[in-house]
Amino acid sequence: MRTEKPLTRSSQDYLEAILNLSEREQNVRITDLANHLQVTKPSATGMVKAMSRQGLLQHDKYGPIQLTEEGAKQAHLVRQRHRALKDFLVHLLGVPHKTAEKEACLMEHSISMDTSERLYLFLQENLTK
Amino acid sequence: MRTEKPLTRSSQDYLEAILNLSEREQNVRITDLANHLQVTKPSATGMVKAMSRQGLLQHDKYGPIQLTEEGAKQAHLVRQRHRALKDFLVHLLGVPHKTAEKEACLMEHSISMDTSERLYLFLQENLTK
DNA sequence: TTCTGATGTTAGTCAATCCTAACATATTGT
DNA sequence: ACAATATGTTAGGATTGACTAACATCAGAA
Numbered sequence: 001m002r003t004e005k006p007l008t009r010s011s012q013d014y015l016e017a018i019l020n021l022s023e024r025e026q027n028v029r030i031t032d033l034a035n036h037l038q039v040t041k042p043s044a045t046g047m048v049k050a051m052s053r054q055g056l057l058q059h060d061k062y063g064p065i066q067l068t069e070e071g072a073k074q075a076h077l078v079r080q081r082h083r084a085l086k087d088f089l090v091h092l093l094g095v096p097h098k099t100a101e102k103e104a105c106l107m108e109h110s111i112s113m114d115t116s117e118r119l120y121l122f123l124q125e126n127l128t129k
Numbered sequence: 130m131r132t133e134k135p136l137t138r139s140s141q142d143y144l145e146a147i148l149n150l151s152e153r154e155q156n157v158r159i160t161d162l163a164n165h166l167q168v169t170k171p172s173a174t175g176m177v178k179a180m181s182r183q184g185l186l187q188h189d190k191y192g193p194i195q196l197t198e199e200g201a202k203q204a205h206l207v208r209q210r211h212r213a214l215k216d217f218l219v220h221l222l223g224v225p226h227k228t229a230e231k232e233a234c235l236m237e238h239s240i241s242m243d244t245s246e247r248l249y250l251f252l253q254e255n256l257t258k
Numbered sequence: 259t260t261c262t263g264a265t266g267t268t269a270g271t272c273a274a275t276c277c278t279a280a281c282a283t284a285t286t287g288t
Numbered sequence: 289a290c291a292a293t294a295t296g297t298t299a300g301g302a303t304t305g306a307c308t309a310a311c312a313t314c315a316g317a318a
Contacts, residue, residue, distance in 0.1 A: 010305060030266055043306055045267060050304090062266060062313060093247040106239035111232050118222040139275065159296055172276055174297055179274090191283060191296060260318085267312065274304090282297065288290085 005054070009109040012078045013037060014047050015056060016108075018067055019075035027064035081108040081116040087123055134183065138238040141207045142166060143176055144185060145237075147196055148204035156193035210237040210245040216252055 007015075017036045021028045034044040052059045056071035067075060085107050089100035111119075136144075146165045150157045163173040181188045185200035196204060214236050218229035240248075 008304070031264085039305085040307060041266065042268080042308080047305075049267095089244065093244065093251055095244055095247060099241065099244070103240050103244055107236055110235035110239055112228065115218065115222060115224055115228070115232055118224060122222055137274070160294085168275085169277060170296065171278080171298075176275075178297095262317080263315090265312100265314070268310085270308085270310105272305105272307075274306105275302100276304105277302075278300090280298085280300105282295100284293100284295070286291100286293075288292095 007074060010047065011051055011054075011056065012074070012109055013105070014044075014051060015067065015071055015075035016078045016082065018057065018065055019072065019079060022067065028066070029064060033065065077113060078108055080120075081111055081113070084116050084119045084123065085111070087127075088119055091127055092123070136203060139176065140180055140183075140185065141203070141238055142234070143173075143180060144196065144200055144204035145207045145211065147186065147194055148201065148208060151196065157195070158193060162194065206242060207237055209249075210240055210242070213245050213248045213252065214240070216256075217248060220256055221252070 014033070014037065017033055018028050021032050021036060025032065030041050030044050030048065033048070034041045037044065048057065048059050048065055051057050051071070055068055056074065057068055058066045082104050086100050086104035089095040089103060090097060095103070143162070143166065146162055147157050150161050150165060154161065159170055159173050159177065162177070163170045166173065177186065177188050177194055180186050180200070184197055185203065186197055187195045211233050215229050215233035218224040218232060219226060224232070
């Protein structure tokens, strides 16, 4: 079930979206996911299917979507990177929220967890102003 | 000739590589480009062909590659983003050079020029330590 | 129960970008 | 000039992830 294949940018986006949605809804549905990510339902269906095969999530036909333990772990890491980046953009660079959200979404796939942690520490030291 | 189509990540990478190579060599050749970007020659040929159609560069069969005015302009913008990001990673976050180079290469496609300029200013203010 | 509307799935297609294998052209050395 | 080598191109294919159109299933209302 487990795959050693590195996560694609899109997979990471899907993982993060499922994590965020699952904290607000009992069941994450394909339509929710598609709307959230601004893709069509067939696209979401296809990606969910692929990610299910990779052991990142559990999804029965027509049923709700649930992250596996591994999927949830990876989702949390993506979100961690996202938050550090967004905080930096908003609070240190003064980027408007919407722009920062969008750019953090793109950047989160581009940095290592090491860099993310360094950024987090940097923010700790510099957000005391 | 001019295209309004947004530049793909890959196109941006190719533009930046051509710019950097053209500053070191009289002629940029497919093989140079392919080696630099760690892709095969047919891949580079194909991308160069596509980008030529988009008016980003000039390339005659078997001949050297040259950026058009528009291509060069875009390449400089990519590089600007790259440098701001790399400087930030290295000098403020203490990321090792190789890692910073790699991550800047990925991040440069994810931020706007506005954010890049904000980052540049932030670096100016904070690199005086 | 049946019908309607909402939700979800399947199949086919496209774009982008990479690869390999085979071939074409240019360059260099003898 | 010819042969060998280097460089570059073409054709075909794979992966990823998006789209549309058609179809299937589910849930709720009548």
